[in-house]
Amino acid sequence: MDFGPYLLLATLEGAVGAAVLALTALGLSLVFGVMRIVNVAHGAFFMLGAIVAWWVADTLAAGPALNFLAALVISPLAVGAVAVLAERLVLRRLNYNPESTIVATIGLLYVIEQVALMTYGPDARPVVAPLDFRVQLPWFGYSGYKLLVIGASIVVMLAVWWGLTRTRIGLMMRATQFDSETARAFAIPVDRVYGGVFAFGAMLAAIGAVLVVPIQQAHYLMGNDPLLLSFIVVIIGGLGSLRGTVLAAVIIGLSDGIISVFFSPTLAKIIATLIVAMILVIRPKGLFGTQSA
Amino acid sequence: MRSRWVNKATALHLGVIAVLFALQFVLPDYHHVNLARVMVLASFAMGYNIAFGYTGLLSLGHAMFFAAGLYAAGLMALFAGVGAGGGLLLGVIAGLVVAAAVGCLALRTTGVSFMIVTLMFAQAAFLATFYFGEYTRGDEGFVIPSNLRSLFGLSLVEPTTRYFVALTLFSLCMAVSFAIARSSMGRVLAAIRENEERTRMLGYNVFLYKLVALVISGAISGAVGAAYGMLFGYVGATFASIQYSILPLLWVLMGGAATVLGPFVGTLLMFYLVDISSGFTSANMLIVGLALIGLILFFPKGILGTLRERAAPWLP
Numbered sequence: 001m002d003f004g005p006y007l008l009l010a011t012l013e014g015a016v017g018a019a020v021l022a023l024t025a026l027g028l029s030l031v032f033g034v035m036r037i038v039n040v041a042h043g044a045f046f047m048l049g050a051i052v053a054w055w056v057a058d059t060l061a062a063g064p065a066l067n068f069l070a071a072l073v074i075s076p077l078a079v080g081a082v083a084v085l086a087e088r089l090v091l092r093r094l095n096y097n098p099e100s101t102i103v104a105t106i107g108l109l110y111v112i113e114q115v116a117l118m119t120y121g122p123d124a125r126p127v128v129a130p131l132d133f134r135v136q137l138p139w140f141g142y143s144g145y146k147l148l149v150i151g152a153s154i155v156v157m158l159a160v161w162w163g164l165t166r167t168r169i170g171l172m173m174r175a176t177q178f179d180s181e182t183a184r185a186f187a188i189p190v191d192r193v194y195g196g197v198f199a200f201g202a203m204l205a206a207i208g209a210v211l212v213v214p215i216q217q218a219h220y221l222m223g224n225d226p227l228l229l230s231f232i233v234v235i236i237g238g239l240g241s242l243r244g245t246v247l248a249a250v251i252i253g254l255s256d257g258i259i260s261v262f263f264s265p266t267l268a269k270i271i272a273t274l275i276v277a278m279i280l281v282i283r284p285k286g287l288f289g290t291q292s293a
Numbered sequence: 294m295r296s297r298w299v300n301k302a303t304a305l306h307l308g309v310i311a312v313l314f315a316l317q318f319v320l321p322d323y324h325h326v327n328l329a330r331v332m333v334l335a336s337f338a339m340g341y342n343i344a345f346g347y348t349g350l351l352s353l354g355h356a357m358f359f360a361a362g363l364y365a366a367g368l369m370a371l372f373a374g375v376g377a378g379g380g381l382l383l384g385v386i387a388g389l390v391v392a393a394a395v396g397c398l399a400l401r402t403t404g405v406s407f408m409i410v411t412l413m414f415a416q417a418a419f420l421a422t423f424y425f426g427e428y429t430r431g432d433e434g435f436v437i438p439s440n441l442r443s444l445f446g447l448s449l450v451e452p453t454t455r456y457f458v459a460l461t462l463f464s465l466c467m468a469v470s471f472a473i474a475r476s477s478m479g480r481v482l483a484a485i486r487e488n489e490e491r492t493r494m495l496g497y498n499v500f501l502y503k504l505v506a507l508v509i510s511g512a513i514s515g516a517v518g519a520a521y522g523m524l525f526g527y528v529g530a531t532f533a534s535i536q537y538s539i540l541p542l543l544w545v546l547m548g549g550a551a552t553v554l555g556p557f558v559g560t561l562l563m564f565y566l567v568d569i570s571s572g573f574t575s576a577n578m579l580i581v582g583l584a585l586i587g588l589i590l591f592f593p594k595g596i597l598g599t600l601r602e603r604a605a606p607w608l609p
Contacts, residue, residue: 114582231412280413
């Protein structure tokens with residue numbers, strides 16, 4: 001293959017990664033923006049979404065398309081329920097203290113991961129893609145499902161943007177983010193907004209995970225890489241800035257895809273993590289951020 | 294009044310060391326080895342406590358300092374034939390240098406950013422152990438040749454020597470913690486933890502104090518890493534993973550942050566909790582997770598922290 005088509009292939013792979021990453025990171029960014037807490041268990045929610053998707057497909061066994069659609073509905077709901085439970089039982093009692101919640105969500109990460117290991121086991125299992133056609137380009141054929149993932153991610157992100165800017169619930173969320181004290185004074189149920197945002201963030205991760213299971217298998221440790229990358233994206237995009245998050249996800253997803261096609265993936269990861277650390281050192285607010293961590 | 298408290302505290306800590314010294318004559322083999330391991334890991338936790346407990350620097354990257362010492366000693370033993378004495382010295386230097394370099398950069402940030410920056414540096418260090426897999430052998434790790442594992446002519450493979458070296462390391466780390474907690478520097482560190490801005494206003498060079506605390510913490514972690522490699526003979530990438538940054542945090546939280554003996558109490562309890570639970574489940578990190586959540590919810594000050602608050606205000 002010539003360099004041109006090879007680059008195109010790398011870009012496409014990067015775009016798929018960016019699409020899933022943008023959804024996951026958006027969830028993390030919403031939780032950070034509104035609640036001012038860092039959810040270390042976000043990757044565990046991602047993993048849980050993938051495992052529930054596998055479980056739904058395995059139990060239903062009604063053909064690839066139906067299985068997948070059912071998973072796409074049930075998995076985010078199940079993960080959202082777990083998140084609400086965690087928020088009620090743990091985070092609320094900690095009064096959303098930033099450092100305590102980090103420790104608590106590290107604990108939550110271990111609990112979810114180990115429960116997954118005990119029930120689902122250490123194997124990696126795939127879910128069959130809902131559609132099976134290849135887009136034939138002049139140089140190579142490309143999986144139609146992967147293009148669908150990119151499309152689905154864009155649709156979900158547009159829906160989130162619409163929900164945040166055009167609906168009453170979105171207004172409540174933005175008000176809470178802006179100033180939770182004043183929001184409470186205006187009779188906005190801040191506690192319920194927090195619970196909802198935490199669950200919604202986890203659901204976005206689960207949607208990303210359901211989209212990714214047909215490409216990458218479900219495994220109990222699969223949440224670690226998305227967690228790290230989401231962190232990177234949220235930091236570079238500016239903590240709490242949604243527009244920055246999406247932009248950073250596209251940049252990082254694409255470059256991660258392209259770099260790991262051309263260079264050693266370990267070296268690429270080392271360089272990426274060091275760059276992120278340095279960005280935070282030099283600009284603690286992130287590249288597009290307005291609030292400091 | 295105060296001097297009597299100091300004496301009481303000194304007596305308690307010397308007593309703990311005496312009990313640990315005596316225990317080796319009564320303990321069965323299995324617990325003998327375990328206790329040596331707990332003392333070494335508790336020294337790591339005490340090093341962590343200087344940054345996290347006394348100064349309020351919640352680092353998620355201490356595995357990097359531990360691994361710096363571990364690999365400095367291990368690689369030099371493997372490729373240059375350096376023994377345990379040189380290895381320990383190299384470990385201290387490696388931990389110190391890495392902590393100073395990381396500190397200069399990471400301490401420009403505070404709070405959540407500091408946690409993430411240390412996490413990122415540690416992640417880069419962890420990946421580096423894989424990237425240089427030719428020498429480090431990555432995940433698989435390597436074994437330090439047992440003929441090099443000797444100190445002053447005494448073999449560290451021997452359980453009694455190992456116990457003694459572990460106890461010496463533990464006592465030294467405890468002495469350093471105790472001295473810092475009692476010194477004027479310890480008070481400045483606590484002031485930084487409680488209110489950084491106010492301390493700066495009082496004219497203290499906050500950055501320098503935090504850097505010194507982190508460097509001491511890193512040097513101890515590096516020394517413990519080297520000692521761990523020399524005492525137990527194995528060097529591997531697991532020790533650089535994020536898990537080894539979180540474990541000292543857990544131990545310190547459990548025993549009580551900013552108490553000298555807290556890290557030891559936490560390490561001992563957690564070690565046996567995991568040890569006992571691994572008898573009936575392979576998912577023993579579940580216990581760690583539940584312990585973290587339970588502690589932060591119900592005992593945010595840890596065991597000795599709560600004890601100090603309720604009954605023994607003299608506890609350093």
